Every structure is written in C-alpha cells, then in structure tokens.
Amino acid sequence: MNAPLDDAGTPGTGGGCPVPHGDTDTLTRLYGPEASDDPHGIYARLRARHGSVAPVLLEGDVPAWLVLGYRENRRVLENPRQFTRDSRIWRDWKEGRVEDSSPLMQMVGWRPDCVSQEGEAHRRLRAAVTDNLQAAAGRGIRRHVTRFANKQIDAFAAAGSADLVGQYAEYLPMLVLTRLFGLAEGEGRRLAHSCAQVIKGGEEAVAHNDRIMEILGELAARKRVEPGADFTTGLLSHEAGLDDGEILSHLRLVLIAAHTTTSNLLARVLQLLLTHPSHLTGLVSGQLNISAVVEEVMWNTPPLSVCPGRFATADLELGGRQVKAGDLLVLGLAAGNLDPEIRPDASTTLHGNKAHLAFSGGSHECPGQGVGQAIIETAVDVLLHRLHGLRLATAPDELTSTASTWESRLDRLPVEFTPQVV
Numbered sequence: 001m002n003a004p005l006d007d008a009g010t011p012g013t014g015g016g017c018p019v020p021h022g023d024t025d026t027l028t029r030l031y032g033p034e035a036s037d038d039p040h041g042i043y044a045r046l047r048a049r050h051g052s053v054a055p056v057l058l059e060g061d062v063p064a065w066l067v068l069g070y071r072e073n074r075r076v077l078e079n080p081r082q083f084t085r086d087s088r089i090w091r092d093w094k095e096g097r098v099e100d101s102s103p104l105m106q107m108v109g110w111r112p113d114c115v116s117q118e119g120e121a122h123r124r125l126r127a128a129v130t131d132n133l134q135a136a137a138g139r140g141i142r143r144h145v146t147r148f149a150n151k152q153i154d155a156f157a158a159a160g161s162a163d164l165v166g167q168y169a170e171y172l173p174m175l176v177l178t179r180l181f182g183l184a185e186g187e188g189r190r191l192a193h194s195c196a197q198v199i200k201g202g203e204e205a206v207a208h209n210d211r212i213m214e215i216l217g218e219l220a221a222r223k224r225v226e227p228g229a230d231f232t233t234g235l236l237s238h239e240a241g242l243d244d245g246e247i248l249s250h251l252r253l254v255l256i257a258a259h260t261t262t263s264n265l266l267a268r269v270l271q272l273l274l275t276h277p278s279h280l281t282g283l284v285s286g287q288l289n290i291s292a293v294v295e296e297v298m299w300n301t302p303p304l305s306v307c308p309g310r311f312a313t314a315d316l317e318l319g320g321r322q323v324k325a326g327d328l329l330v331l332g333l334a335a336g337n338l339d340p341e342i343r344p345d346a347s348t349t350l351h352g353n354k355a356h357l358a359f360s361g362g363s364h365e366c367p368g369q370g371v372g373q374a375i376i377e378t379a380v381d382v383l384l385h386r387l388h389g390l391r392l393a394t395a396p397d398e399l400t401s402t403a404s405t406w407e408s409r410l411d412r413l414p415v416e417f418t419p420q421v422v
Contacts, residue, residue, distance in 0.1 A: 029057045030066065030306065030330075030405045031201065039305060039403040043068060043335040052339075053319030056330075058405060059104050059201050062092060064309070064328040065321065070339040070357070072319045073331050076310050077361035080118050083310035083329060085364060086110065090311050091326030103205040106198050107406065108309040108328065113249035115364060122363065124240050129250055130367045132234035136180045137370050139229060145378035148175040153386050160419035161393060163412050168383070169267040173375055174259045180371075181255070182230035183219055191215065192263070195256045200404045209252075216251040220244070254368065260407070262372045264303035265294070266379055267410045272297055273380070274415065275396040284384060290377050295354060298337075300346075302358035305334040306406050333357040334408075387417040 028046055029035060035042060043066075046054040052069025067073050076083045087110045092098050098105070110116045114125035152172055156162040174192040178185055194208035219232055227233040231254070235247050242250065272293060273280045282288030310329045315322070323329070336357045338346050359366045366372075384390065393414040400411045 027055055027057045027063070029061070031057075031059045035405065036403045039408055040334070040338075043332060043338075047335070051320055052341075053321040053323075055321075058328075058330070060098070060102055062098055062102075062104055062328070064330050065318070065323060066306070066330055066332050066335075067319070068332045068335040068339070069319055070336040070342045073333070073336040073357055074361060075318065076329060076331060077357075077364070080363055082313055082316060084118055084313050085116055085310060086118060087116065087309070087311055087328075089313065089326050090328055091324075092328065094326070101206060103201045103203065106201070106205050106209050111249045111253075112243075112245045113253050115253060118363075125242070125246060125250070126363075126367065128235055128238040128240040128242055129254065131238065132231050133254070133368050133371055135234055136231050137374060139180075141176065141180070141371060141374050142378045144176050144179045145172070145375050146382055148172055148179075149379050149382040150386070151175075153383065154422045157386065157420040157422050161414070161416050163414050164270050164383075165267050165410055165413045168379075169263050169270060169413075171263070172379055173262040173266065173372075176375055177255060177258055180231050181219065181251070182223060182228050182232050183215070187215060191255065192259060195259045198256055199260050199406055201406075212252055212255065213248060216248055216255070220247050220251065257366075258368055258371065261303040262375050264407060264409055265297060265372065266376050267413060268297045268301045268303070269293055269376055269380060270383070271399065271410055271413055274390070274392040274413065275399070280384075280390075283380075290380055291373070294373065294376060295356070298356045298358035299353075300337070301408070302333045302337060302356065304358070304407050305332070305403065307331040307333050307360055308406065330405075331357070331360075333360075386420070387415075389416075389418040391416055 028042060030042070046056070046066065047068050050068075052067070052072045054066045054068060056064055056066045058064050067076055087093065087108050090098070090108070093109075100109070114122050114129055117125060149168075149172060152168050152175075156167050162168070171189055171192050174188045174195070175185065177183075178188045178191070183191075191212065194212050197208040198205050198212070220236065223230070223232045223236055227237070232251060235242055235250055269290075273283065279288060279293060283290060283293065308330055310331065312323045312325055312327045312329065314325050317323070318329075337343070340346075359369055393416045399413065401408045402411055403409070
C-alpha cells in the first residue's frame with residue numbers, strides 16, 4: 001500500500017498555467033490510447049524535451065506539471081510548506097475550469113482525510129489510520145491471507161493452468177481487506193472492480209466511487225451498533241474523535257489505496273519471478289528473500305506510476321520551471337525511479353536499497369507498508385508451496401500491460417503447473 005489517495009475543464013490561462021488557453025495540442029496527454037500503450041516512452045520523450053519537470057495534460061485536458069526527476073520528486077514530497085496536498089488552493093478548480101463532477105476530482109479533490117491535510121490536522125487523522133493499520137496487522141493478517149489464497153488456488157488447482165492476474169492477484173488483497181474492515185466476503189469482487197474503475201478514471205469513475213461510499217456508509221452504521229475487532233470499529237472509537245465524514249473518507253482512502261496498489265504489486269512480483277527463473281530458484285532455495293524481489297519491483301515497476309497530486313503554495317522554481325502558486329503537480333514515481341541522474345544503468349539490481357519513490361515520501365509516506373508486505377509475502381509463499389512445476393505459459397515478451405494516468409497494470413499472467421486433486 002504505497003500510495004496516497006485519494007468532462008471537465010478547459011486549460012486555464014492563469015499565470016502558472018503551462019499551456020496557453022486553447023493550445024492543448026502543444027502538450028502531451030497522460031491519458032488516452034497512446035498513454036495506455038507506452039507510458040515509459042512518454043516519460044522518456046518528456047524528459048528529453050523538457051528535463052526533470054514537464055507540462056502535461058490530465059483527463060479533461062487539465063494542465064499540470066509532471067515531476068520526472070528523482071531529486072525533484074523528493075523535494076516536492078518532503079516540503080509540504082511549498083507543495084501542499086490541500087487541493088483547495090488549486091487555481092484551475094477555484095476559477096471554475098475543473099468541475100466537481102470531473103473524474104479527475106476522485107484522485108486530486110479535497111476530502112476530510114489525512115491525505116488532503118497538512119500540519120496538526122494531518123497528524124491527528126493520520127494517527128487514527130496508522131494506529132488501526134498496526135492493530136490490523138497484529139490480528140493474524142497472514143492467517144487471513146493464507147485462508148483466502150488457498151481458497152483462490154482451490155478454484156483452479158485441478159486445471160493445471162491459470163491466469164495469476166485475473167484468478168489470483170486481482171482479487172486476493174480485497175478479500176483480505178473485507179475481513180480486516182468487517183465487511184461481508186461477498187462484497188470483495190464488486191469492491192475490487194469499483195476501486196479499479198476509480199483509479200482508471202473515465203466517465204464511470206464517479207458512479208463507482210458513489211457505490212464504494214454507499215457500501216462503506218452502511219458498514220460504518222452497522223459497526224456503530226455491532227462493534228468488532230476490525231479496522232472500521234477502530235476508526236470509530238479512536239481517541240482522535242473522527243466525525244462521520246472523516247470516518248467514511250478514511251475507509252475509502254485505505255480501501256482504494258490498499259487494494260489497487262497491493263494487487264498491482266503482487267502481479268508484478270509474480271511476473272518478475274516467472275520471467276526470471278534465477279529469481280524463482282533463489283526464492284525457493286532460500287538464497288533470495290522475497291523482500292529483495294519486492295524492492296526490485298518497487299524500483300522498476302512501482303504500483304502507482306504517477307502519484308496525485310501536490311499544489312504549489314507560492315511562485316517558485318522547480319527543475320528549471322517557473323511554477324506558479326496554485327499549480328497542480330503530479331509526481332512521476334516510475335519516471336523518478338528510473339532517472340538517469342541517479343540510475344545511469346537501469347538494469348542494475350538494487351537489492352537492499354529502499355530509497356525508491358514507490359511509497360511516496362515525507363509526511364504523507366504510505367502508512368500501510370507493513371500490511372501490504374504481509375499480503376504479498378504470504379500470497380507468494382502459499383502459491384509456490386501449492387503449485388508444483390509452476391511456469392510461465394507464454395513468452396515473457398508477449399505479456400502486456402494497460403496504463404491509465406496513474407498506474408500500469410499487467411493484463412494477464414498465464415501459467416501452467418502440475419494439476420492437483422482438491
């Protein structure tokens with residue numbers, strides 16, 4: 001869980017707007033067919049043309065700055081006084097060029113949660129989330145992962161083949177989260193689909209967000225009457241005294257961030273193991289630790305490619321660009337991790353180096369890293385113990401991914417193995 005969380009708008013003409021009014025063709029769009037096919041190619045071309053900070057267009061042709069450089073990403077992440085998460089200062093929204101109904105607002109709009117706040121308000125709300133994530137991790141989370149992982153595997157073990165994205169990684173984290181939240185197991189697949197649509201964006205994002213909020217609202221109401229040993233009850237009873245809006249916003253925040261990033265990361269870890277036989281052999285023999293595999297994926301294919309968003313609190317310079325107060329910046333985590341200024345050779349293995357950007361950074365760094373790590377480690381362990389002779393069922397270069405503005409997800413991971421009698 002490495003990411004913060006959380007048709008509209010014509011490009012503005014304010015002092016910080018990186019594109020003249022109406023002149024959208026001069027800028028690169030981070031959405032649409034080209035972006036979904038080759039996001040890394042787009043990052044490379046933007047870096048070659050603009051350097052470490054590039055003007056881009058988000059969904060609805062909304063202008064923003066994409067931060068490509070590693071050092072520039074660190075500066076933004078670690079200086080909340082210059083770059084705030086509070087989108088209420090966003091000039092294009094304040095001046096009416098981005099409507100509240102825009103799908104983009106599902107990712108960058110203000111909510112009464114810790115992601116949208118700074119200072120004491122942020123510390124109060126984040127404490128409630130962190131305390132209850134730690135409590136959830138201590139309530140046998142690996143046991144829950146083991147149970148649901150085996151249940152998923154049982155469904156395809158006799159076939160001798162499977163798609164480890166659609167039949168395993170895509171839903172397993174949500175099944176675990178339903179247990180941690182106190183939700184019914186049957187809600188898992190519906191919520192997983194809705195979370196994916198919110199991240200993907202498009203016309204359906206708002207409707208799917210409404211569906212998530214409806215389910216979580218019913219959950220919070222039930223837990224007030226029937227408390228339990230779960231994350232929801234913990235938020236309701238925390239000493240920070242969250243109100244109803246704060247409760248719902250944090251349930252949404254953790255659910256979407258935890259599921260989408262952990263499912264994506266699990267799929268990428270399995271991809272790395274199956275396309276690099278030495279990694280799989282090393283893991284099975286005990287010569288390679290799963291945490292080292294996860295770190296390698298965090299550097300090369302972080303679960304969020306682009307992190308929304310920060311807003312400049314004053315006119316300033318970043319990466320040679322003149323950023324104006326109220327400008328939106330989005331953080332290129334994948335591009336920053338591959339910045340040639342810090343990684344001249346991108347093929348170099350970085351085992352033991354945890355300085356990647358995948359967990360964001362600064363005061364908003366992901367508080368749920370331990371939970372995500374436990375889900376992935378246990379899910380991989382169960383899979384390797386259950387499926388003998390596990391191997392990729394296609395050529396590695398035939399594996400494809402589909403990207404949105406914010407992430408690049410593996411489409412399929414077909415495998416074969418010795419069939420089992422369940």
